[in-house]
Amino acid sequence: MKNLLILGAGTAGTMMANHLDNKLPKKDWQITIVDQYKTHYYQPGFLFLPFDTYTEDQVKKEGKKFIPNGVNYIQKKIDRIFPESNQVKLEDETLDYDILIVATGSKIAPDETDGLRGPLWRKDIFDFYTYEGALALRNKLRDWEGGKLVVHITEMPIKCPVAPLEFAFLADSYFKKKGMRDKVEITYVTPLDGAFTKPTCTKALNYLLEEKQIKIETDFAIMEVDNKKKAIVDYIDKEIPFDLLVTVPTNMGDEAIERSGLGDDLNFIPTHKHTLQCKAHDNIFVIGDATNVPASKAGSVAHFQAETLTDNIILYTKGFKLKQEFDGHANCFIETGENKALLIDFNYEQEPVHGTFPFAKIGPLKLLKESIFNHWGKLAFRWIYWNMLLRGISIPFVGRNMSFKGKIFDIKTDNK
Amino acid sequence: MMKKIIAKREIDVNEEGYLIDFKQWDREVCECIADECDIVMTEKHWEVVEYLQDKHHKEEPLSIRGIKKSGVINIKEFYHLFPGGPLKKSTLIAGIPKPKSCI
Numbered sequence: 001m002k003n004l005l006i007l008g009a010g011t012a013g014t015m016m017a018n019h020l021d022n023k024l025p026k027k028d029w030q031i032t033i034v035d036q037y038k039t040h041y042y043q044p045g046f047l048f049l050p051f052d053t054y055t056e057d058q059v060k061k062e063g064k065k066f067i068p069n070g071v072n073y074i075q076k077k078i079d080r081i082f083p084e085s086n087q088v089k090l091e092d093e094t095l096d097y098d099i100l101i102v103a104t105g106s107k108i109a110p111d112e113t114d115g116l117r118g119p120l121w122r123k124d125i126f127d128f129y130t131y132e133g134a135l136a137l138r139n140k141l142r143d144w145e146g147g148k149l150v151v152h153i154t155e156m157p158i159k160c161p162v163a164p165l166e167f168a169f170l171a172d173s174y175f176k177k178k179g180m181r182d183k184v185e186i187t188y189v190t191p192l193d194g195a196f197t198k199p200t201c202t203k204a205l206n207y208l209l210e211e212k213q214i215k216i217e218t219d220f221a222i223m224e225v226d227n228k229k230k231a232i233v234d235y236i237d238k239e240i241p242f243d244l245l246v247t248v249p250t251n252m253g254d255e256a257i258e259r260s261g262l263g264d265d266l267n268f269i270p271t272h273k274h275t276l277q278c279k280a281h282d283n284i285f286v287i288g289d290a291t292n293v294p295a296s297k298a299g300s301v302a303h304f305q306a307e308t309l310t311d312n313i314i315l316y317t318k319g320f321k322l323k324q325e326f327d328g329h330a331n332c333f334i335e336t337g338e339n340k341a342l343l344i345d346f347n348y349e350q351e352p353v354h355g356t357f358p359f360a361k362i363g364p365l366k367l368l369k370e371s372i373f374n375h376w377g378k379l380a381f382r383w384i385y386w387n388m389l390l391r392g393i394s395i396p397f398v399g400r401n402m403s404f405k406g407k408i409f410d411i412k413t414d415n416k
Numbered sequence: 417m418m419k420k421i422i423a424k425r426e427i428d429v430n431e432e433g434y435l436i437d438f439k440q441w442d443r444e445v446c447e448c449i450a451d452e453c454d455i456v457m458t459e460k461h462w463e464v465v466e467y468l469q470d471k472h473h474k475e476e477p478l479s480i481r482g483i484k485k486s487g488v489i490n491i492k493e494f495y496h497l498f499p500g501g502p503l504k505k506s507t508l509i510a511g512i513p514k515p516k517s518c519i
């Protein structure tokens with residue numbers, strides 16, 4: 001009997017357990033999956049928690065429910081991988097593997113920025129990338145009386161790179177609805193040179209910021225948070241004052257990756273971008289936010305990767321060459337507030353485009369245009385996530401590679 | 417793709433002025449681009465340029481954080497040496513692509 005071991009039962013690990021349970025011959029392979037937590041969180045829901053749009057129950061479920069019966073589920077902390085001896089040490093036992101899939105994701109590392117976890121942390125400074133952070137922020141917003149709201153990204157890459165901007169848009173709607181928009185000044189601060197992470201998006205969508213009167217500060221590389229002055233300060237001593245700071249701290253891979261000597265500066269694992277094989281070890285594969293591939297760190301990306309990785313694991317067990325297939329395909333809804341959303345679709349090479357999705361000319365979803373239909377799409381994603389995505393069921397009509405049908409390649413980025 | 421005369425030579429650049437073929441880069445080209453950015457190359461500038469090129473050739477992504485850990489320079493100095501968007505300017509001068517921060 002051979003062992004296939006999956007580390008992490010988040011979005012990517014759970015999908016792989018479901019795919020492989022169907023595809024690997026049971027007489028030859030035992031599949032085991034390890035995660036430290038009992039609860040599986042629907043992280044895209046963390047964007048809606050602070051605004052009281054979702055309740056706690058809608059964003060968490062027991063993780064084990066999504067793991068197939070034939071798969072051995074271990075709820076323990078992973079300490080370290082020993083790639084030379086094909087072993088993984090957990091808190092109190094050691095597991096052997098023939099094939100290892102690392103799906104330990106990424107998480108916030110607020111200690112990377114001086115002063116972030118100072119006296120104001122979770123009083124006037126919040127994150128919404130964790131369940132605890134999103135809930136604390138919700139409680140704060142419920143009776144906040146207004147002032148300077150600064151929405152801030154520390155450094156790239158972060159998971160779901162559009163989430164902070166969505167947060168700013170939703171905040172605009174939220175305060176309007178509460179009748180206090182005139183009491184709130186919203187500033188969006190980014191280390192990038194535009195609001196959107198893709199230049200074509202910035203070109204097509206900058207109007208949204210103006211429309212919602214959101215101020216933008218670009219090229220801001222934070223040096224520290226000054227808790228006394230209540231300001232974020234960058235390396236050229238520029239200060240941006242806040243009453244309420246909502247920040248996305250540095251995102252990093254798990255410490256277990258660092259201890260194992262497998263990660264880069266941010267504990268992300270160098271991974272072949274088309275096959276998802278670890279660069280340093282042939283029998284280790286990496287999926288989701290844990291990789292260093294230049295794709296978005298998003299659940300939709302993990303979903304497309306899982307289809308390629310499943311095929312490659314099967315090929316690998318048979319001694320065949322791996323498919324150079326994954327193209328960086330990402331497909332993201334962007335909430336723009338007032339019950340509207342945008343949809344973007346892109347890959348390693350191709351910037352987001354106009355057009356319709358998933359069917360050429362028909363849609364029903366429109367790429368790069370705000371619509372109510374897209375907003376429903378985003379809300380439906382929660383159902384799709386729990387009921388289809390995690391269980392490894394393909395989303396109908398949406399392929400793992402990006403399709404060029406129905407798309408209009410007409411936006412040029414600015415010449416600078 | 418476009419052509420631009422740098423150091424009296426025709427060099428292939430993209431629409432933002434970044435070199436397309438690193439083989440066309442040398443110290444003379446480098447100094448000319450630096451001059452256009454109002455930067456006079458010093459020993460420290462060269463050290464940073466070499467560090468960036470080395471990272472690029474190893475296909476390691478460039479970031480402000482990487483600079484912090486580079487051992488070559490700290491971030492404050494980096495901003496000082498390449499004022500106004502140090503990563504954008506320094507990679508332009510080093511003849512390598514603008515870092516993709518778009519993910």
Ligand SMILES: Cc1cc2nc3c(=O)[nH]c(=O)nc-3n(C[C@H](O)[C@H](O)[C@H](O)COP(=O)(O)OP(=O)(O)OC[C@H]3O[C@@H](n4cnc5c(N)ncnc54)[C@H](O)[C@@H]3O)c2cc1C
Binds near residue numbers: 160254
């Ligand atoms: C606010 C927010 C909004 C988002 N919105 C969207 C969206 O709209 N659309 C979209 O596609 N994506 C979105 N995402 C991103 C998406 O949630 C992630 O990309 C996705 O969950 C990545 O899956 P993963 O399996 O790689 O990592 P995760 O789902 O984070 O799973 C990693 C797992 O590994 C476990 N683990 C890690 N280290 C250890 C250890 N040492 N021991 C034991 N277990 C360990 C963790 O407990 C965790 O369960 C959003 C994320 C956030 C935070």
